Amino acid sequence: MVTKSEEEQLNRLEAQVDNAGGGAWEYLCLVRKLKVRRPDKVLKHGLAILNDSKKRSALGTEEWTLCEQVAVAAMDCQSLDVAKDCIKVLRKRFPDSKRVGRLEGMLLEAKGLWAEAEKAYSSFLEDNPFDQVIHKRRVALAKAQGNITTAIECLNKYLDTFMADHDAWRELAEIYVSLQMYKQAAFCYEELILSQPTNPLHHLAYADVLYTIGGLENLQAAKKYYASTINLTGGKNRRALFGVCLCTSAIGQLSKGRNKEDKDSPELQSLAVAALEKDYKQRAPGKLPLLTSALKSLRVSS
Amino acid sequence: MAGHDESETSGRKESEEIDVPIFSAENMQSNMKVIYYSRTFMSIIGGVIAGILGFTGLTGFVIYFLVMAITSIGLIAKTGFSIHSYFIGWSQIILDGFLGGLMSFVLFWTFAYDIVHIF
Amino acid sequence: MAEDLVLDTAIRDWVLIPLSVVMVLIGVLRYFVSKLMRSAQIPDAKLVKEGQVIVRARNLRAAANFIPPKSFRARRLYYSNEENGLLYVPKGQAPNAQAQMFSDPNMAMDMMKKNLSMIIPQTLTFAWVNFFFSGFVAAKIPFPLTQRFRAMLQNGIDLSTVDVSYVSSRSWYFLNLFGLRGLFSIILGEENATDDTQRMMQMTGFGFDPTKSLGAEKDGLDIVQHDWTMPKFERRAEAVLRKLVR
Numbered sequence: 001m002v003t004k005s006e007e008e009q010l011n012r013l014e015a016q017v018d019n020a021g022g023g024a025w026e027y028l029c030l031v032r033k034l035k036v037r038r039p040d041k042v043l044k045h046g047l048a049i050l051n052d053s054k055k056r057s058a059l060g061t062e063e064w065t066l067c068e069q070v071a072v073a074a075m076d077c078q079s080l081d082v083a084k085d086c087i088k089v090l091r092k093r094f095p096d097s098k099r100v101g102r103l104e105g106m107l108l109e110a111k112g113l114w115a116e117a118e119k120a121y122s123s124f125l126e127d128n129p130f131d132q133v134i135h136k137r138r139v140a141l142a143k144a145q146g147n148i149t150t151a152i153e154c155l156n157k158y159l160d161t162f163m164a165d166h167d168a169w170r171e172l173a174e175i176y177v178s179l180q181m182y183k184q185a186a187f188c189y190e191e192l193i194l195s196q197p198t199n200p201l202h203h204l205a206y207a208d209v210l211y212t213i214g215g216l217e218n219l220q221a222a223k224k225y226y227a228s229t230i231n232l233t234g235g236k237n238r239r240a241l242f243g244v245c246l247c248t249s250a251i252g253q254l255s256k257g258r259n260k261e262d263k264d265s266p267e268l269q270s271l272a273v274a275a276l277e278k279d280y281k282q283r284a285p286g287k288l289p290l291l292t293s294a295l296k297s298l299r300v301s302s
Numbered sequence: 303m304a305g306h307d308e309s310e311t312s313g314r315k316e317s318e319e320i321d322v323p324i325f326s327a328e329n330m331q332s333n334m335k336v337i338y339y340s341r342t343f344m345s346i347i348g349g350v351i352a353g354i355l356g357f358t359g360l361t362g363f364v365i366y367f368l369v370m371a372i373t374s375i376g377l378i379a380k381t382g383f384s385i386h387s388y389f390i391g392w393s394q395i396i397l398d399g400f401l402g403g404l405m406s407f408v409l410f411w412t413f414a415y416d417i418v419h420i421f
Numbered sequence: 422m423a424e425d426l427v428l429d430t431a432i433r434d435w436v437l438i439p440l441s442v443v444m445v446l447i448g449v450l451r452y453f454v455s456k457l458m459r460s461a462q463i464p465d466a467k468l469v470k471e472g473q474v475i476v477r478a479r480n481l482r483a484a485a486n487f488i489p490p491k492s493f494r495a496r497r498l499y500y501s502n503e504e505n506g507l508l509y510v511p512k513g514q515a516p517n518a519q520a521q522m523f524s525d526p527n528m529a530m531d532m533m534k535k536n537l538s539m540i541i542p543q544t545l546t547f548a549w550v551n552f553f554f555s556g557f558v559a560a561k562i563p564f565p566l567t568q569r570f571r572a573m574l575q576n577g578i579d580l581s582t583v584d585v586s587y588v589s590s591r592s593w594y595f596l597n598l599f600g601l602r603g604l605f606s607i608i609l610g611e612e613n614a615t616d617d618t619q620r621m622m623q624m625t626g627f628g629f630d631p632t633k634s635l636g637a638e639k640d641g642l643d644i645v646q647h648d649w650t651m652p653k654f655e656r657r658a659e660a661v662l663r664k665l666v667r
Contacts, residue, residue: 130469161469164476190488190496195477197484221489224651227658228487235658235665244658268655271662278666342603358563402603408562409600412593413441415563421433 006034014038017045024049025059032069039076046070047082064093071103075110083107098124102133109137114145132162139171151175166195173205182213200232200240207243216254223247227268235275244272249298333388337377338399344373345403346410353414366407370400426587428558436559436590440550444597445604447542452609455538471635474500474507478638486650493647501639508639547594554590562586562596 013027024045031042046066049055056063071086087107090100101124108117118141124134135158142151155172162168173188189206196202207225210218226243233240248269273295280288348369352362374396381388381395389395478500485493500508558578566574566585574585574592 129466161466162473163470164473164480187492190492191477193487194480194484197487221651224655228651228654230658231654231661235661268659268662271659271666274666275662339607342607346603346607353563356563359565362563405596405599406601406603409596412560412562412596413437416428416437416560417433420428420561421430 006030010034010036014041017041025055028066028069032065037076039073042069042073043077043079043082046073050086064090068099068103072106075106078110080107080110083110098128098131102131102137105134105137109141109144114141117141130161132158132165135162136168143175148175148179164195166192169195177209182209185209186213198232200229200237203229203232204237204240204243207240207247211243211247211250214250216251219247219251219254223251223268230272238276238279241272241276241279245269245276245295245298330389334394334398337395338402340373340377341370341399341403342406344369345407349407349410350414352407353411353416354418356415356419357411358415362411366404369407370403426558426561426583428561432557432559436554437593440554440590440593441597441601444546444594444601447546448601448605449609451538451542452605455535458534458538475634475638478508478642482638482642482645485645486648488649489651490647490649497642497645501642506639508635508642543598547591550590550594557589558583558587559590560588560593562588562592 010027010030013023013030016022017024017027018041028042028046028049031038047070049059049066050063050070059066067086067090071083071090074080074083074086083103084107087100087103090097090103094100101120105117105120105124108120118138121134121138121141124131125138128134135154139151139154139158142148142154152172152175155168155175159165159168159172169188169191173185173192176182176185176188186206186209189202189209192199192202193206203225207222207229210222210225223244226240226247229237229240230244235241276291276295277288280291345366348365352365357365377395378385385392385395481493481496481500488496498506500506503509556578558575564586568585571581571585574588575583578589
């Protein structure tokens with residue numbers, strides 16, 4: 001994950017590079033290190049370095065790393081000619097590299113030649129069934145074609161072996177949510193919470209899924225996870241605040257008839273409302289009436 | 303004691319000040335790394351200084367303890383005197399890397415002492 | 422303490438400093454050589470999976486209190502049931518690590534490489550030091566030692582009247598060997614593999630046995646007391662919000 005200070009540094013460097021202040025190489029290195037996706041900038045500045053023979057030779061062996069980076073960025077920007085040139089240069093330098101082969105597969109993908117890309121990837125997997133990147137490319141390939149079920153299948157197969165890869169779990173969770181398979185998604189989010197218990201985004205997403213599934217038990221759990229999100233973010237997350245309000249009202253509706261359970265934290269909702277109102281007052285006073293009316297409708301129902 | 307500050311930069315906020323301890327293993331590890339790094343660094347610096355000043359015998363070891371104590375205090379000050387948000391306990395910040403630095407200290411102490419005082 | 426001996430400055434210039442410099446350089450060189458020799462082998466499917474299972478189970482154990490009780494129970498069953506749990510290793514089926522090692526020449530080869538990269542430079546430097554720099558006092562350690570250390574630190578000198586803190590070049594070599602580790606970890610980064618003593622320890626243990634750690638993980642998981650923290654979080658969130666609103 002990119003921390004705040006790292007992002008600041010990145011943005012500062014980006015501004016500096018954009019204003020021709022130098023430091024393009026440092027910027028590209030940072031982009032690579034943080035694994036952020038800014039293909040347009042990478043393409044522009046990386047290509048500038050690659051086209052300048054003096055700068056290029058100054059890089060030494062890093063030249064090839066840059067070539068790869070630019071190639072991927074070019075594919076992202078759909079400037080396939082650039083990507084092709086880069087890959088050609090790399091292929092000339094490393095005639096039997098798998099890493100270049102992977103790039104070629106990605107180029108096929110970018111051109112939309114799905115079948116060929118698939119074929120290339122499967123042949124790589126035969127050589128080395130533990131190439132995580134290729135596995136992920138295959139999932140992306142299936143997803144790009146709209147074959148969501150195939151993507152799920154691939155991901156499940158991948159996770160069967162690499163079950164500690166939380167990025168894959170997140171991808172799977174998002175796919176399940178998009179297919180409205182909330183039970184499965186909930187499982188994936190639980191897995192994510194287990195691997196990164198301090199990441200509030202996982203708690204939030206899990207709460208969302210639980211709320212969507214519905215039912216008294218799930219709603220109560222959802223509320224708790226919203227509460228933990230509030231806890232982890234220091235109350236800065238508005239979605240979690242709204243979530244608490246929604247959950248409380250929904251729980252109130254469900255348990256109205258029975259009323260056997262005393263509310264374990266009656267104050268939470270009112271506090272969340274207060275926090276929301278304060279936040280809106282500070283940042284968007286114009287929207288305050290909207291908020292109050294929305295919240296009122298919730299409170300009336302509860 | 304130059305280099306004191308730069309050797310202990312990347313201490314990171316670990317978890318909230320709460321009764322259930324939540325630690326992210328990654329940050330924990332990086333904090334431990336910082337401890338080891340600063341201890342080794344300080345023991346080398348301390349060894350060179352002790353050697354140049356010509357301390358022998360027990361005095362030298364006293365210097366080592368002193369240097370380690372200073373490092374511990376520096377680290378604690380760096381955490382803003384709230385150790386529990388960065389480390390599991392007091393012993394970690396005070397004792398870890400204590401013996402590991404000793405050999406480095408002795409080496410550099412001997413080295414500096416011999417060069418300055420014996421020859 | 423006996424009165425100070427005066428050592429020739431040539432000893433400093435041609436023994437003490439060169440020896441240290443050479444040892445630092447050898448350490449750096451070894452780091453890069455071992456980096457080069459690290460062979461990119463295709464890992465064994467079972468080993469990869471077991472490693473991942475262990476990581477995941479460890480996550481579960483560490484963060485168990487963050488998921489609802491029902492989910493936790495389901496997962497625990499998934500890991501450690503007696504029929505097909507991921508962590509369950511049937512008795513008698515655990516492969517012998519030693520046998521496995523001999524059946525896989527690649528692994529033995531790797532081990533050899535690692536050990537060679539450690540032993541060869543060490544023997545060479547030791548022989549070099551012994552051959553060139555023996556028979557005289559090379560350094561004085563600044564703290565007194567008992568007579569017991571004489572045989573170790575002063576071999577090749579054979580003078581019983583010299584204070585024990587005067588040591589031969591061989592002792593200086595050993596001091597370097599252990600003391601430079603800290604320096605290496607600073608200049609080469611944490612991941613350098615020059616920790617000799619640890620390596621020695623591993624050599625006797627001969628690799629690790631994944632099935633054993635699977636079993637250990639299972640035992641650990643079995644005794645975890647699940648205590649859902651979320652209800653507590655609710656109250657804590659209240660406190661956070663109260664602070665915020667105020």
